[in-house]
Amino acid sequence: MGNKVLLYGASGHCKVIIDSVHLMGDTVEAILDDTPQRASIFDIPVIQAKEYSIAKEDLLAISIGNNRVRKIISEKINAKYYTIIHPKAIISKHASIGEGTVVMAGAIINPDAVIGRHSIVNTGAVIDHDCHIGDYAHISPNASLAGDVIVGEGTQVGIGASVIQGIRIGKWAIIGAGAVIVKDVEDYAVVVGNPGKVIKYTEK
Template sequence: MYLFGGNGHCKVVVDIIKKSNEYPIEGIFDDNPKFNAIFDIPVFKTKTLDFFIDKQLIISIGNNEIRKKISKKIPALYVKAIHPNAIVSYDVKINEGTVIMAGAILNASVYIGKHCIVNTGAVIDHDCSINDFVHISPNASLAGNVVVGEGTQIGIGASVIQGIKIGKWVTVGAGTVIIDDVPDFAVIVGNPGKIIKYNSIENE
């Protein structure tokens, strides 16, 4: 398999794959490589996206918008990576391209979309639905029956009470406490969370 994107987030993805022993990583590609190798894996400059056709791939880039754009351009066989120290209920649905990091907890009947990141120590409780290209940051906690729209970033240490619906391409600030539904594109911070502005998203 291969990784696309060769910066800090990539290092964590490499660690997950190495510890799970599921796929040997043949190489990492980047449009503007900063390193010749990450750990013992060579980093190559991207020449043509056709190279990835019918190859196993994870987009190892933290930015949600960029992951979406690249996934539309590269017709690869996207795989997922789950750290062996994550706790994942038997009936959780995790879609292609998604990465689940160390210490994450995904409880019963959780749905995770494509190309998501569930970061270190994040908690997603029962019956939550996480749509494509979402990033749940380290130590963020979602109570049961929360819905998170496409492309949203839940900031580090944020908390979301049960039954909340968060729109698409929302930014939830670090440590924010969400007690009400959040509309599309909102940037929300504080305890309780307050909308301070709205995102402008090129993907839309």
């Protein structure tokens, strides 16, 4: 409580993170951005990132929705990364949340779930028992993962998607909005529909 936090990325996602930080009792000191488009967000100054020297002891959160960009920034900047958990999220004391991860309002994370670093568990998402979510992943609003689901690094599970128990989803995959996943998904696959079907690969 009472921490001063830097955010990296002056985006719409940043606005939601600001609310969570304030509700945690902390303060956003400044927002850094590579190409600032505005002078401030909610009266918090937006600063050209290259003009600000981030110290190792600074608390920093990456407020950018793009999974690959979050990975690039986290690997480039040596800072003390701040984990953001909205006070209206429900998280089991037996769950694990990695550094730099953001958990939004109404999200539910159940026992023995493990969430990696710099991931996003967005508004109203449900992650059930024994799930493992990789680094830089994004579980979108109202997506639901049943028990013992594995989601690889950098994968996006789209808004309102449903994943049945025991499914393995590879790295850097994209699960479309509202998709229903009933079988395992390969790395880099783009899956849509009910039941989910691969329509292409982002890399192969």
